[in-house]
Amino acid sequence: MAEALRDGGEAGCGPRDDVAAGTPEDERARLLARARQARDGGDSAAALSLWDEALHRWPEHVGRDETLAFAHSLFAFNRPRRPEDALLPPHAAETLARLHSSWPEEPLGWIGLAKLAEWRHAWPEARAHWQAVLDRFDAVAEPDWYEQAMNAAWMNHDGAGFKALRVILRRRWPGHETWWDRYASGGRAIAMSGAEPRHGPSLRDVEDLLRFATPAEARRVLETLSPLDQGSATGRACAQIIRTVERSGLMEDLAAGGADLARPATSFVWRNSAGADRALIVFAGGGRGFWPLVDELHRVLRGCGTHLIYLRDLGGSFYLAGDPDLGIADYGGVLDVLRAQAAGLGATRLACLGNSAGGYAALRYALDLGAEAALAFSMLTNPQTRHDPQVSPALNAIARRNPGLVLDLAQAYAAVPRPPRAILCFGEGHEADRREAERMRGIPGVRLVAAEGLAEHGAIRWFLRRGEVPGLVASLFEAPSA
Structure with missing residues (x-):
């Protein structure tokens, strides 16, 4: 789609295909007129492309009005979209930077810096820019600005900042409904x-x-x-995802087991009539990939004789940043929710299961919940040692605001007289996953299980395909040998 903008939009709406010959001033005027016409006609993609060319080709003639018009259309067009789906003309960053520097009294120039950071997934930078917008233009602030600043705060794992922004928004605009309120x-x-x-x-x-x-x-x-x-x-x-899950029968089975699918949020329970006093807490991930993994896991776990509590990591925080559904912005609040859910099921024996970031969470929560054991696939045991651009920013943000929360699990388990038993599963040929598991070798109660010949990160599906997960889950509740 971005290519469509670079090529001038859709269906022959290239910016220069019918510009008549004339002076540069005439050509520029025609482009701007066509941009306004496309905008008024509802063709935002074409309007953005036309404005982009006019503002880039004749920077010496660029005025505030057409620059603001471009910015308004750019933000309105991309506002409902995820950053990865944003449609940006080739020179959008250049134009927004000029708007900010040439007309600093205009909020849209400052907002442009925040949006550019969002579109790059640079959430700490986006959070800082949105705060600058709110600080400088407080007198003319709009509720939508606070809503977008809330989103940047949450994506930056700044739970306290998120809550503070929400309080201000509710106080100033009590009738405003945000995405948070809707979902x-x-x-x-x-x-x-x-x-x-x-x-x-x-x-x-x-x-x-x-x-x-x-x-x-x-x-x-x-x-x-x-x-x-x-x-x-x-x-x-x-x-x-929708087709796969709807055809699988997963939703019907979860509802039959008591899961509240009208409001599943971060965690929901499935009551197993054969579960007795056992509950397995499953850290199944977040984002749009949550349901496919739950679908695969549930087909196996429903036959393991335990109640099931499924969680997802909505904030991409290794389950450490809280539960946005319940307004909980801290790890301790989620622990309390899980304890209450287990008690509601009548479960006095707990175990945890997790994959990837959820593997770290399964081991971490097992310590504080007093669980008997944890089963972790392709896990990190000390996320702060991984200099991974997809891991480090989230964990660093959480660690800065919550000293002592992000643990080295090898040290934590070694320091506890009777830690939960732990089964660590990983791809034999995946160097990073193997190294993370090896860090816990020799700790009492820790067992390492390698997926032979597997060089990929997704070890959980290797064990699911081979039918080994039920046996691993059963061993979580086996009494340790004397």
Whole structure:
């Protein structure tokens, strides 16, 4: 889709295909007129491409009005989209930087810096820019600015900052409904009540519904979107997830087991009639990939004789940053939720299971919940030792705000007189995963299990395909040898 903008948009709307010969001033005027015409006609992609060319080719003639018009259209067009789906003309960053430097009295120039950071997934930078917007333009601030600043704070794992922004927003605009109110607090206005959101249905809504709600609710919104959105990378990925899960029967089985699918949020329970006093807490990940993994796991775990508590990591925080559905912005709050859920099931014996980041969480939570054992696949045992651009920023942000929360599990388990028993599963040929598991070799109660010949990170599916997961789960509740 970005290529479409670079080529001038859709269906022959290239910016220069019918510009008549004339002076540069005439050509520029025609481009700007066509941009306004495309905008007024609802063709935002073409309008952005035309503005982009006019503002880039004649920078010496660029004025505030057309620069602001470009910025308004750019933000409005991309506002409902995820950063990875943003459609940016080639010179958008250049124009937004000029807006900020040449007309610093205009909020949109400052907002442009925040949006550019969001589109690069540079969340600490985006959080700082949004705070600068709110500090400098407090007198003319809009609730939508606070909403976007809240999102940047959450993505930066700044739970305290998120809560503070939410308090201010509610105090200044008590009637304003945010994405948080619609999804995380159970409103889900689009799918549940049929009400239209303020910006109209979008891919953002589809992904939020896959994260916070159910595939059926996500499908209903996806079907209302334009072919452009449905055909995007995110749209196709969401459609595949929805089809797979809806055909599997997973949702019907979870509902039959008592799961509250109208509000599944970060955690929900499945009551097993044969579960007795055992509960398995499953750290199944977050984002739109949550339901496919739960689908694969549930087919196996439902026959293991335990109640099941499924969790997902909505903030990409190794399950350490809290539960946005319940307004909990700390690790201790989630521990309390899990204890209450286990008690509600009548479970006095607990074990944890997790994959990847969830593997770290399974081992971490098992310590503080007093669980008997933990089963971890492709886990990290000390995330702060990994200089991975997908891992380090999240963990560093959490560690800065919560000293002592991000633990080296090898040290933590070695320091406890009777730690939970732990089974660490990893790909034999995956150097990083093997190294992380080897760090805990020799600690009492720790068992390492290598997937022979596997050089990939996703060891959990290797063990699922071979039917070895039920035996591993059963061993979690076996009494340790004397």
